[in-house]
Amino acid sequence: MTISPLITGDGQLVDIGDVRYNDELAAPQAYGVMRFSHTSDALRGLVRDLRDRAAREGRPLTDFMDVSGRSGHSRIGLDIHLTGEAPQVSDAGRTVELPVAVTALNAVLAESLADLRGLCADGGVDFGRLFIPRGPAVSREAIAEAMERGWLLLPRKHSVAEDGVVEIVLENLRYVLSSRLLGVGRNFAEMVVKGKHGLGIFQSVSPGGLPPLLAAKEFMVGAVHIALGPFTAFLERPTNRAGVFHLASRLLDGIRTSGIATPRQVELYNGGEEAAETDGLAVRLRLYPPDVRVAKLAERVLTPGRSREVLASGVDFADLTDVFTPSVARTLFDEVTVDPGQGGIYGRILMPGKMIAIPWEQEEGVWLREFQWRLVYEYARGNVPEGVLTGEEIPKRMRPFLDDLKYVGGEQNLSKVFVSDALPPADTLRVLKRNGIGVAASRGMGCEPGKACRPPHFRMDQTLYEELVRLEGEGMRFYMLLEVNGQAQVREFFRGLWVTHEGRERLPRIHTTMAMFGSACDVLGPVLTEPIAVFLQKMRDHPRLGEGFAVAHGSGPGVMRIVDDAAAELGIFRMGVGIDAEEIGQTPNFAPEAVAQFTNLAMNTRQDILDRRSLFKIFNLGGFGTSYEVNMALTFLKIGQCLPAPYIFIDPVGLGRGGEPFWRETLRQFETLTSDLAGGGQTLGPLGPRWVANCCHEVRAYEEGYAIMAAFVDDPAAYWREHGIAFDRVRFARDNLKKAGVPIPPYIEEALEGE
Known part of the structure; x- marks a missing residue:
């Protein structure tokens, strides 16, 4: 049975x-x-x-x-x-x-x-x-069937006995504790009360891996890899080495024990009288069928065609909670208000079986910002008992969400959620992360009480952006309920951009991005709309680009909106990276699948994102802002933060002096500064490398620009040789971008391998 x-x-x-x-x-x-x-x-x-x-x-x-x-x-x-x-x-x-x-x-x-x-x-x-x-435990035959279906992943070094006992050999990983930190203050109590969430600053991976021997009467923390799918596993106390046994943490939950690359710590003690070899040391476990709730969750998240992928990466917070649905996300904020005068709470912390309401911190009717952050710290540390709801105290509308949290997989650090109307400062987010809170949900980036704040503003400064990138890289998740123009959407901060649900699925497949720069003035619409649409379709249809192709722009009106509308019509992935254009009367565009908005003081950060992520740059007709973008893009190219590739300067009308192309005088200046300069009796030589100017191409029609870029995609090596670009410079830029997490187009890698 x-x-x-x-x-x-x-x-x-x-x-x-x-x-x-x-x-x-x-x-x-x-x-x-x-x-x-x-x-x-x-x-x-x-x-x-x-x-x-x-x-x-x-x-x-x-x-x-x-x-x-x-x-x-x-x-x-x-x-x-x-x-x-x-x-x-x-x-x-x-x-x-x-x-x-x-x-x-x-x-x-x-x-x-x-x-x-x-x-x-x-x-x-x-x-x-x-x-x-x-x-009874799951049989050997059922285990084989589950592995074939993609509902169970086991590492290479495993065996399954006739009675269904699974034996998994330890990885070459060992975790060590800091004895000095353990002796400080209440650190022992911190670990006992908070469990694994209190271990972050005390335990770390040892650079030496497993020792060859586990001495008699010695304790060791090692690791195995496993992704259970819906099954429950219970570790047997004895291992395959006489005298070595597993400590009490022996239960592995279905669904949440997912993510085959995530090390699952195993805690062992050699109670024997002789040292035990660690080579081949293995733990044993039995699998058991899931209960009704876990079985239903498995059917929901381990769908045909995706089950193996989900188990490999770990069942994600969004997979379980449906947080990308605005109605679900709104429930998280139902008592959270923008300021204390509205009678609600500042924020809340949600976790399996428990929720905590964090009040506004004010004295004599005035909100005290620094006191608020300190209060958040204390709630995150579990030092404030007020406002903690458990069991029947939790509102019924919140219970399904809290129940789902216990099944989050991977590192299992996404089961505690911080909710506030606007994200707190970077140092507060860091404190939340250190105290085991892996998800933060908000409606905006910042909100001053007493000022117009619906919706809260969406703009990031450099400090907040860099901390979000850092924390996301450490496994934290950020979600934004964005409500503009009567429409609601939920976005996740993913790979440095706020993406829709669809955007999160598509972004990892993007390898070639083309940045389109140009004027925010709408007068250019009649001139540029049709040729830009034809141009984008040709780029999308190139056999080496397809769904790996994306366009990026400044998220404003004018040329930027023309590009965005045309790309949307063609199903091309869009990135909108803008600055605080509202100050000059421009409304930001939140339609692209991936967006980021910055304060004006973070202009260079914004430009960094556009330039690094894009292989091709198209400079359409534009004013002062576009001129700034030209110079920044070429500077990034020169210092090896962009791959050498065609930069297209286009004017289909002839708006330059005397009917010349609009960008001709700009390009002449670049040719001058890369030439041998002499004057006043001085010979200076070039002020910049010639190959940078060689990447600049003046064209009168988008068809010309497409021909140049298509030829590059077909044979990058030929382009580099023709334009005097050393392959070492390309490799240098490629390596820099890889370190920054920027995808490298496959045809670039192929060209470099061929040399």
């Missing part, structure tokens, strides 16, 4: 006795009680039946049930296991109490069990879950 195991929520260690010394394990140990409160009639009845059956058959209690400790506790060497004494069940108190032994197997924590007694005396500490298998 296929039936899922019964798994409780966390029980609390409510009582712990005197610390003794366990000679067999060579470690301090104390006996205590783990209490599960508010239990169901079914759980209490099942525990009674299994307890009595174990006694009647003379079998150990662990043949029928076991406890799995919290991951963070095992990672620091705190082990917990059943003593074998009979559980106490109370219908009146609705409790189940299990006698347990707690052992400090990490020598660094040898003096910490007494501190644990103090924490338990303060009201109990969450310490683990009860695991009761109610049916």
Whole structure:
């Protein structure tokens, strides 16, 4: 019969006795009680039946049930296991109490069990879950079928026994704790209370990998790779090495244990008398069927054709919560207001089974900004009990969202969400990240109380942008509920841009971006609309570009809007990267799949994004802003922050002096500064490399520009040779862009490999 195991929520260690010394394990140990409160009639009845059956058959209690400790506790060497004494069940108190032994197997924590007694005396500490298998584990045949379907991913070094036991060999990874940091202040309490979320600054990967031997009576944290799909896994306590056993964190949840590249820490202790070899050291586990809820989630997120990809990368926050749907996102903000005068809250923190309301911090009716940030810090650290809602206190509309959070996969750091009307400062975001909050949702970038703030402004300064990029690179997620012109959309900060759901799917496939610069004046529409549309279609239809092609622009009116409308009509991916044009009466365009808006003082940051991300640059008719963009683009090219490629200067009308092309005088200046200069009796030589000017092409029609770029795409090496560009310069730029996370077109790599 296929039936899922019964798994409780966390029980609390409510009582712990005197610390003794366990000679067999060579470690301090104390006996205590783990209490599960508010239990169901079914759980209490099942525990009674299994307890009595174990006694009647003379079998150990662990043949029928076991406890799995919290991951963070095992990672620091705190082990917990059943003593074998009979559980106490109370219908009146609705409790189940299990006698347990707690052992400090990490020598660094040898003096910490007494501190644990103090924490338990303060009201109990969450310490683990009860695991009761109610049916057989998944068979070997079912495991093979799940792997074929893409619902289970196992590493190369694994085996599956006839009875379905999976054996996985440890990776060459080892995690170490800082003994010095552990001895500071309340750091031990921080780790015990917060579990793995409190370990960030104390535990790190060792550069040395696994040691060749695990000494007798030694603790070690290693890692394996696995992506479970919907299954639940329970690690067996013994490993494949005599005397080496796994600590209490033995339960791997379905769905959330996904992301095959994410190391899953395993905590081991050599309780034997001899050193054990680590080469080939493996943990063992059994898989169990999912419950009804997890099975439904699996059907939703592990869809045919995508299941293997989702499991490989990890079930994402957006996959589970449907946050890209505006109605879902609005629910997160339903009590959050733009200022304290509106009677709502400043923000909230959401997590599995719990939500926290953060009030506005004000004195005498005045909002105190710095006090607000400090209050956010304290709530994130769990130091403020007010406003914490659990169980039946949580509004029903929020419960499904909070329930879904417990299944987030990958690094599993996206299950705590901070919500506020506007993003707080960069240093506050960093504090949130350090305290295990992996997602931040807002309606805007900033909002001054008392000022017009609907919608909150969307502009970033350089400091905030750089911190968002850094935090996103560390795995944090940012979502924005943007409501403009009567329409709502949700965007995620992804690879340095705010993208729609569709944009997030398409952006990783983009390898060639063309930046289109030009005037914000609308008078050019009749002249440029049709030729730009034809030009973009030709670029899209080039066989080496296709869906890998995108256009980028300044997100304003005029030429920028012409380009955006034409690209949208053709299904070309669009990036709009603008500045605070509203100050000069221009309305930003939020239609592109990927956007970013900056304050005017962050103009260079904005230009950096446009120039680095784009291979081709098209300079249409434009004024002072376009002239600035020309000079910045060529500077980036010269210093190796852009790949050498055609830069097209176009004027289909002849608006220059005397009917000449508009950009001719500009290009003459570039030719001058790259020539041998002499004057006043001085010979200076060129002020810049000639090859930069050689990349500038003056054309009178978009067809001419297309011919130049198409020839480049077909044979980049021929273009570089013809225009005097050394291949070392190309490689230098290629390497710089790779470091910055910019995709390199495949035809560029092919050309460099050919040389």
